[in-house]
Structures are given as structure tokens and as C-alpha cells.
Amino acid sequence: VKILEDTDGDGKADKVTIFAEELNIPTSFTFYDGGIIVSQAPHFIFLKDTDGDDKADVKEILIDGWGTFDTHAGPSNLQYGIDNNLYGVVGYSGFDGNAFGQDLKFNQNVYRFNPKKKTFEVITNTSNNTWGLGITEDNEIFASTANNTHSAFVAIPNKNLKDVKGIGADGSAKIDGHYYMQPITSNVRQVDVFGGFTAAAGHYFYTARAYPEPYWNKIAFVCEPTGGLVHQAKIVNNGSGYAEEDYGNLFASADEWSSPVDAKVGPDGAVWIADWYNFIVQHNPTPNEDRGGYNAENGDGNAYVNPLRDKGHGRIWRVVPKDDDTYEPKKLSKKHPGALLKALSDDNKFWRLTAQRLIVENEYVDLLSGLYELVNDQHVDQNGLNNAAIHALWTINGLNAIENNNEALKVVRSALYHKAWAVRKAALQMLPRNTQTDAAILKANTLYDTDPRVQLATLLYFTERPSSTKMGQLMYNLSQDHKVMSDPWLYKALYANAAIHLSGFLNAFHKANPTHEISFEKRVDMSLVNYDDSDWETMELPQYIENAGLDIDGVIWFRREVNIPANMVKGATISLGPIDDSDITYINGIEVGSMASSYSSNRHYKIPDGVLKPGKNTIAIKVEDTGGEGGIYGNFWQMYIEAGESLVRINGAYKYKVEKSFLDQEEKVTNVFDMVNLLYKYYDNQSNKIEAQENIDQNDAKVIEIKVLKNEMKFNVTRFEVNASEQVELVLQNPDYMQHNLVITKPGKKDIVGKAADKMAADPNAATLNYVPQMGDVLFATPILNPDETYSLKFTAPSKPGEYPYICTFPGHWRIMQGVMIVK
Incomplete structure (x- = not known):
């Protein structure tokens, strides 16, 4: 770890001081408690200079257990979060050890921890080797993975979906809207994901104001070292979630050594790029004679040994505004608390977050009155933000004032009414989980907030509260809002609440629908074995319904007869692959599984013994498509019934009928009746009991x-x-x-x-x-x-x-x- 200094003001470093050495591949660091925390598997270490010579004389292991079997899949991207926790990502090398008293084992995810509070939390899992992490000015979290997911939105933490059954538990989603990167040279070396993002890293947002307005809190910088470029990912709000659009490149080089791995906003508002600058950019696989190469060996950390690897060079670039690069140097010091308070209003997140960290670390409780003033300021900028209020709120939280100071608690509660949506969301995230807060939130009516992101934060709050009849009633009332039911993240959070506040939700449903009967074998006629489907049309599955010419959003039934041998009637499962968006699946009129608003989740349901019969069996699948292409769209080999060693494929021709089209409706909705059916299936132990049959031996394979x-x-x-x-x-x-x-x-x-x-x-x-x-x-x-x-x-x-x-x-x-x- 080096300190680079510009002592003569020419914009280039002319002094280099080694702060710490003999580390094991330090992949990132973040400032903390007067020093830095470094990710260098197998450890996270705390380094600090206590005698003022700019060299670390304190070295403390904070966490031990990060995987080292493949060093390009280890932990990285440490950064100080707006909520005063430290954030990071890790790939498939994962973690197996102890973190602050917790025995943990996990891989490829986004996590946060707090050394002072001795806490560690896996926020949500990701799809593969993860190198990128970005946090917006309004405290939304994004990630990028190394292989073909250069932008993902982190929407719901694992803790809020824990033990929730009947719905996909995916807390993050791939949102990138395009495949190809755009290098400016044909000399690109890739092992896989050819032409796409095979080493995506970074995802820091533009969080200053020196660049033009379209960049402000909207553009994320995703590095692709195999292409020698820094991609601009435009992140667009979509309900309670987001989508990504291609905004070209910020930086691209024809130099085959150029390998950008990180790009972030510096104290001057320019974007600073860390260029690994290495001709050998691919970690592995190892070339050998069979591939026309030489027989190389793998070194420690699974990187193949190559004499062309360079370990002594690297570059740092600044990308500055073309027309206006004026910048007045600033300084912040813990010795000047007043300047720290003022810096919370800076137009660069770098300075706001630095000031917040120093106030929290030094416990400057004397600044509380000034923090209250910032929170109470109702001003919003042209993007609807009040960043000073957000940082002031989290600074109050970091000073532990909410628990110990009635005035602080009152100020945070008042933030539920702030004009800026992100301030309202922040208040929801930090308020204590108790009945007084419940009442304050209901009074502020954020369950029906004008911004879906605040609604999502409110719903997540109530997933952390004990089961309540009143909350169940309120959640049922919210289920009548078409916008909530058609928003994937809101629906998922609402369903989680319905499961937690189950009794109140079902009581409210039955009060509103007194004639509705839950009968798993008869409630939907189209699922029955003897239902007459002779006049239905035919569609090959799997495929998107729109590709089959059915250009609608709505509810579609699919039916098919399959022959099941006698040796498969017990211990069987049915697999359908992913379904866009919701399904209820029946066999012989009996519901065997369902999942709502989970367009990317694979359906794999256990078939209760006694449902399958030797010979002909009827599969009926009710699919609800609320937008997009819709249908049972996975791979044909994902559609099967299996029991033990035996398997029957169920892809092919299905009869289908449209039960309901949303084309003539103003809103596309997910039916609350389906939600109730799911809840009964997974949370009512008395429903859907099936008599068991004799066990039958299965064939060898x-x-x-x-x-x-x-x-x-x-x-x-x-x-x-x-x-x-x-x-x-x-x-x-x-x-x-x-x-x-x-x-x-x-x-x-x-x-x-x-x-x-x-x-x-x-x-x-x-x-x-x-x-x-x-x-x-x-x-x-x-x-x-x-x-x-x-x-x-x-x-x-x-x-x-x-x-x-x-x-x-x-x-x-x-x-x-x-x-x-x-x-x-």
C-alpha cells in the first residue's frame, strides 16, 4: 500500500511512501478509525500509523477465513457505506471461517460488516465471480460480476426473505441491458463470453458535479480489463427497481497492456482509473501444447506462471472535464469539527462521506444540533435529492443518538415526511424496530408512498416485525393496489409480509371475499383431470408465448398428458425451468407447487406421494405474465418428472387457453387469489393432504x-x-x-x-x-x-x-x- 503525493502542485505524484508492505495480494482498502482496512485473503487486516511517519506500525487481523485457492475470485471492493458499515464483494473462493464470533461459510455475494459493533451480514448472493460494487448517492446498491452480468441490482437482503416459502428468494437481479463491450482495438484476448463482459469490475457511480448533469448519480463505471476500457452503464429507475442502458465508454485504449480494473470519483470530481497495465490479463486457464501453446504451470492462487506477467508497473489516469477543470484543493481534519459539518453539504460524495466518517469515528455529539438542521431542510435538487440530509441522518445514526436522545429520535421520525424520497427511505432503514416506530410509519403512510422505493423500504421494515393481525390486514389492503402487485420487488416484499403476518392477512382476505373457498383439488376447474380441453390450441414448450405468436400479457393455462411408469409414482419431483412471471402447477388436479413474481427462478417442485398414478397423468400449469415476453421459457431439458433413477421428459406440445388478457386493462396485476393459494399451500399444514401408496422399486441406470x-x-x-x-x-x-x-x-x-x-x-x-x-x-x-x-x-x-x-x-x-x- 503506497501513499502518492503531489508536492509541487503540477497534478502528478512526485513523492511515494510505502505505507505497508509484504501483504498477500491486497485487492482493496477503505479508510476506517484513523487507519485502513485491507482485503488480502485469507485475512482482512487493520493497518494504522500511530507516530506520524506515514508507515503503518499497527497490524491487526480482523477477519480470517477468506478463500485463497483462486486469487481472482477472492474478496475485494471494500468501501465505507453511507450507513456506516463497510461493504465488499467476494467471488467463488468465498469464506469459511469466523467473523466477529460468527462461524460463516459462503461464496459469491455482497456483504457488509462493522468492526466496532462486531457484526457481519451477507446481504444477498450473486450469480458468479463478483468484482464490482457501487453505492449511489441515495444509498441504492449495485454489483457487477465477472461473467456476463456487468450490472445487477441488490434489492432485498437475505434476512428479509429468510424462511419465506412459495416465492423465489432471489434478492438481486441481473439488469444489464446489452451484451457487447466496445473496445477500440481488435487485439482482445478472452477465454469466454467473447465480445462481452468477461471480467467486469468496479460499478462505482459518478457522485460529484464536475461532469455534466446526465452523469449525476446516474452513470456507473464498469471496467472491462480484457477490452482495455471503462464502460458507462446508465442506470434508470424502474418502479422499485432499476434497468441498465448502454452509455458508451468513458475510457478506451488500443494499448494491449491497458487493463482498467477500477474507476471512481476522486476529491476533485474527476474520475480516477486504476489501470493494472499488464499484457497477461487472463488469470487462467493454463495454456498447454494441445492448445498450441506451451506447457505452463500454475502458481499459488491458481494463476498460471508466465514470464510476460508484469509485477512492477501500473497506471493511474484522471479523466477530467474538457471545458472546466478548475478545482480548489480541500482539506478535512478531525481537529475542525465545524468544517466536517459544513462538508456534509458538499457536492461531491467523496467529501460528504469522509466528513461523515470522521464525525462518527470521533463521536462528535456536539454537532447534533447542526445535523438536525440539515435533516429538517426540505430542499431538494433537480434530481429530487437532498444529499446533506441523507448524510446527516446516517451521521446521527452512527453517533448512536437515536437510542439515547429523544430529540434525535424525533428528528429521524420527522424525516418520514421529507420531500426527498431517499431521506424518507433512510429514516425507515435506521428507525428502531418497535411499536412506537410502527405507529410513526403508519401515520406517515409510507406504505402508500408516492415513490415505490420508499414503499419497498417500508415493506422490508415490517418483515422484521413480529406477526401482527393489524399488519396482516394492512398488507391485504395494500394487495389491492395494482401498481404494487405488478412490481416484482414490491410483490416479493408484500408476499414476505403476508407470510409473516399470515393470520391477519388471511382473515382480511376472507372478510373481503366471504364466498371464496380454498380447495386445492377443485378451486380451479382447468386443473382437473376430466376438464374438457378438446377445443384448446397447441403450443410447443418451452418457449416465450410471444415467440409462439401469443402477444399478450395475462393468465394462460397449459395442459398435457404424460405416461408415468409404476416405479415413478412415489418420491417424484417435477421440473419446469424458469417461468415468466408466476405459476401454479397441478398434477391430476392437485397443486404441487407455485411461485409468484419470480421470472428468473427455476421451478422444481416435490410431488406428494399419491398424486401420480401409473399410466396417464394430467399436468396443468396456470401461468401469469404481467409484462415482457412471458411463459415457460427455459431449456427443454429442464422440463421433466423424475423419481430416483427414472426420468420422463415433459417438454413438447401443450394445449393452452387464455383465461384472462390484460391488454384491455389499465394495469397488469398479479391476482391476490393466487397469493392466498400460495400461502395456504406453504403455511397451512392441514391443506392438500394426500394418501401415501406402496413404495415401488426403481430401475437401475x-x-x-x-x-x-x-x-x-x-x-x-x-x-x-x-x-x-x-x-x-x-x-x-x-x-x-x-x-x-x-x-x-x-x-x-x-x-x-x-x-x-x-x-x-x-x-x-x-x-x-x-x-x-x-x-x-x-x-x-x-x-x-x-x-x-x-x-x-x-x-x-x-x-x-x-x-x-x-x-x-x-x-x-x-x-x-x-x-x-x-x-x-
Whole structure:
């Protein structure tokens, strides 16, 4: 860790002081308590200079347990949060250890911790190796992952969805609106996600005012070191969530060494870019002779050893406004508390957050009256923000004044009425969880706030409160608001509240709907075995309904008969893949599972014993699409019923009928009746009881075990034999540090499927589809496996003898990861 100083005022560092050395790959640091906390797996360490020589003489291990088996998947992006916690991200190297007295084990997520309070919280999981974290001026949280998700919104913490059943528990969502990065050189070296974001890092927002207004709190800077660029991601509000749009590049280089890894706003309002500046930008896989390279070895942390790696150079760039680069240097010191208070109104978040941190660390409670004045100021800027009030609120919180000072509590409660939505949200997040706060929130009516983001914060507050009949009634009342029911994050938070305040919610529902009866076997006629569907139309599934020509939003029923052998009627599950947006799934008229407003969650439901019968069985799926393409849209191989070693595929032709279209309605809504049915299914132990049948032995299958070779992007088995029509269980293990799958194609179709996989990488839904092309040339496929995951793929071998290729279809892998299944 070095301190770089400009002593002669020419804008370039001419003095370098080594603050700390002999660290183990420090990936980030943040200022804390007069020193810094550094992420350097396996430890987070606290470093501090106590004698004023700019060299750390205190070194304390705060947390131990960060994974080191792959150093490009470890912890990074430490930053001081607006809520006075420290934030960071981690990839699949994960954590297995003890943090402030908690034994924890996790990987790839966003987390926050507070060394002073001895707390550590996993906020929510992410989809893969995670390097980016961004916090807006209004305290919204975003992330970027290294592989094909360069922008994700962190909406609901894990704690608010804990033990909630019947709805997808995903607390973050991929929001990037495009695939391709835009390098200015063709000399780009990538191992996968070709042309896209395969090493996305950063996601810091523009949080100053030196740049033009379109940047202010709207543009996130996502670095892509393999392309030598810094992408501008425009983040657009969408209800209680967000979407991303391509805003071009801030920085791009044709120098093949340029590898930006971080871009953030500095104290001068310019954007400062950390350029790793290295010709060898890819961590792994290791090149070998089979790939036309040399036989390299892997060093510590799984990085292949290469003489071209550079360990002595790096660059720091400033991207300054073209027309106005005037900046008056500023200083903040804990010795001048008044200046700290004034800095909370600065137009640069760098100075506001620094001032807040110094006030909190030094416990300047004498500043409380000035903080109250800032909170009570009702001014909002052209973006609807009052940043000084937000920081003042969190400074009051950091001084622990809310618990100890009635005036502070009164000021924070009054912030529930502030003109700035982010101030109202902040008050909701910090107010103590008690009955007095409940009453204050209900009086302020933030459940019906004009801004959906404040509504979401209110709903999350009440998921942390004990079960209440009154709250259940209020949640039912809110379920009548079409805007809430059609907003994915609000619906999810509302459902979580309905589950917590269950009795009051159901009582209110039945009072409003006295004739409605919950009957899991008869409540919806279209689910019944003997329902006459002879006049229904036909649609091949899986596919989006709009791709099938059904260009509507509404409720659609799908039905299909399947033959189930006697050995599968017990211990079975049904898999349907992802459904956009909600579903209730029935077999023989019995509901076996449902999920609401969870367009990206895979449906995998256990079938109660006694539901399936030997011979013909009826599957009926009620799908509600409230926007977008809609339908049962995953991979064909994700649609099946299995029991033990046996599997029946259920993709193909389904009969369908539109029960309700939203085209003529002003709002698209999710039906509260479906929500109630879900609640009864998952929280009423007396409903849907099924008699058990005798256990039946299951057939044996031929087991084929295949592993991914570490660092080589190959399967360890490149040829295996099965008999025609034989039952096969293919067990794929992924001990590698990258994601992989296995896809079996028709004879001679390997290249066609592989090229289709490369092309589909640009599809925003490609990750949800597990990068498996939706085409008839694909016979069987596993999902994408993360490092150290295993998947059992069960299928019946083709009846026609021949050579059936198999490949990995993660973007770019198929050209190397190949094998062949011989059917005899």
C-alpha cells in the first residue's frame, strides 16, 4: 500500500511512501478509525500509523477465513457505506471461517460488516465471480460480476426473505441491458463470453458535479480489463427497481497492456482509473501444447506462471472535464469539527462521506444540533435529492443518538415526511424496530408512498416485525393496489409480509371475499383431470408465448398428458425451468407447487406421494405474465418428472387457453387469489393432504462419471459407450474455477450447436437458459455448474446407434471441451 503525493502542485505524484508492505495480494482498502482496512485473503487486516511517519506500525487481523485457492475470485471492493458499515464483494473462493464470533461459510455475494459493533451480514448472493460494487448517492446498491452480468441490482437482503416459502428468494437481479463491450482495438484476448463482459469490475457511480448533469448519480463505471476500457452503464429507475442502458465508454485504449480494473470519483470530481497495465490479463486457464501453446504451470492462487506477467508497473489516469477543470484543493481534519459539518453539504460524495466518517469515528455529539438542521431542510435538487440530509441522518445514526436522545429520535421520525424520497427511505432503514416506530410509519403512510422505493423500504421494515393481525390486514389492503402487485420487488416484499403476518392477512382476505373457498383439488376447474380441453390450441414448450405468436400479457393455462411408469409414482419431483412471471402447477388436479413474481427462478417442485398414478397423468400449469415476453421459457431439458433413477421428459406440445388478457386493462396485476393459494399451500399444514401408496422399486441406470479437468478446459472423459434406449445417469463434477456445463447433441451437429451457443451469449436471458441453445439439435444438457458443484443428468439413450458429441456451451468453451457418446 503506497501513499502518492503531489508536492509541487503540477497534478502528478512526485513523492511515494510505502505505507505497508509484504501483504498477500491486497485487492482493496477503505479508510476506517484513523487507519485502513485491507482485503488480502485469507485475512482482512487493520493497518494504522500511530507516530506520524506515514508507515503503518499497527497490524491487526480482523477477519480470517477468506478463500485463497483462486486469487481472482477472492474478496475485494471494500468501501465505507453511507450507513456506516463497510461493504465488499467476494467471488467463488468465498469464506469459511469466523467473523466477529460468527462461524460463516459462503461464496459469491455482497456483504457488509462493522468492526466496532462486531457484526457481519451477507446481504444477498450473486450469480458468479463478483468484482464490482457501487453505492449511489441515495444509498441504492449495485454489483457487477465477472461473467456476463456487468450490472445487477441488490434489492432485498437475505434476512428479509429468510424462511419465506412459495416465492423465489432471489434478492438481486441481473439488469444489464446489452451484451457487447466496445473496445477500440481488435487485439482482445478472452477465454469466454467473447465480445462481452468477461471480467467486469468496479460499478462505482459518478457522485460529484464536475461532469455534466446526465452523469449525476446516474452513470456507473464498469471496467472491462480484457477490452482495455471503462464502460458507462446508465442506470434508470424502474418502479422499485432499476434497468441498465448502454452509455458508451468513458475510457478506451488500443494499448494491449491497458487493463482498467477500477474507476471512481476522486476529491476533485474527476474520475480516477486504476489501470493494472499488464499484457497477461487472463488469470487462467493454463495454456498447454494441445492448445498450441506451451506447457505452463500454475502458481499459488491458481494463476498460471508466465514470464510476460508484469509485477512492477501500473497506471493511474484522471479523466477530467474538457471545458472546466478548475478545482480548489480541500482539506478535512478531525481537529475542525465545524468544517466536517459544513462538508456534509458538499457536492461531491467523496467529501460528504469522509466528513461523515470522521464525525462518527470521533463521536462528535456536539454537532447534533447542526445535523438536525440539515435533516429538517426540505430542499431538494433537480434530481429530487437532498444529499446533506441523507448524510446527516446516517451521521446521527452512527453517533448512536437515536437510542439515547429523544430529540434525535424525533428528528429521524420527522424525516418520514421529507420531500426527498431517499431521506424518507433512510429514516425507515435506521428507525428502531418497535411499536412506537410502527405507529410513526403508519401515520406517515409510507406504505402508500408516492415513490415505490420508499414503499419497498417500508415493506422490508415490517418483515422484521413480529406477526401482527393489524399488519396482516394492512398488507391485504395494500394487495389491492395494482401498481404494487405488478412490481416484482414490491410483490416479493408484500408476499414476505403476508407470510409473516399470515393470520391477519388471511382473515382480511376472507372478510373481503366471504364466498371464496380454498380447495386445492377443485378451486380451479382447468386443473382437473376430466376438464374438457378438446377445443384448446397447441403450443410447443418451452418457449416465450410471444415467440409462439401469443402477444399478450395475462393468465394462460397449459395442459398435457404424460405416461408415468409404476416405479415413478412415489418420491417424484417435477421440473419446469424458469417461468415468466408466476405459476401454479397441478398434477391430476392437485397443486404441487407455485411461485409468484419470480421470472428468473427455476421451478422444481416435490410431488406428494399419491398424486401420480401409473399410466396417464394430467399436468396443468396456470401461468401469469404481467409484462415482457412471458411463459415457460427455459431449456427443454429442464422440463421433466423424475423419481430416483427414472426420468420422463415433459417438454413438447401443450394445449393452452387464455383465461384472462390484460391488454384491455389499465394495469397488469398479479391476482391476490393466487397469493392466498400460495400461502395456504406453504403455511397451512392441514391443506392438500394426500394418501401415501406402496413404495415401488426403481430401475437401475448406467452411471457415467465425468469431471472437468482443473485449469485445462477439458473433460476427463472424452468417450463413453451406452446401449440404445438404455437408462443413463451422467454425473458431471466441476472442480474447476470456471463455470461449465455438458450438452449432448445429435450426430454431426456439434459445430452448429457450438456456434449457436456463442451467438446466444448476447441474449440477456442466456445465463437463465444456462447457455444451452434452444434448438432440436440439442438432446440432453446439464445446467451451468459453478466451481465445486455436481449435477446428475438422467436420460434414456437414443434408440438409434451412432456417435453423439457432447460439449460445454458456456461462451467459447465448446471448441476445446468436447467428447463423444457412442450408442451401440
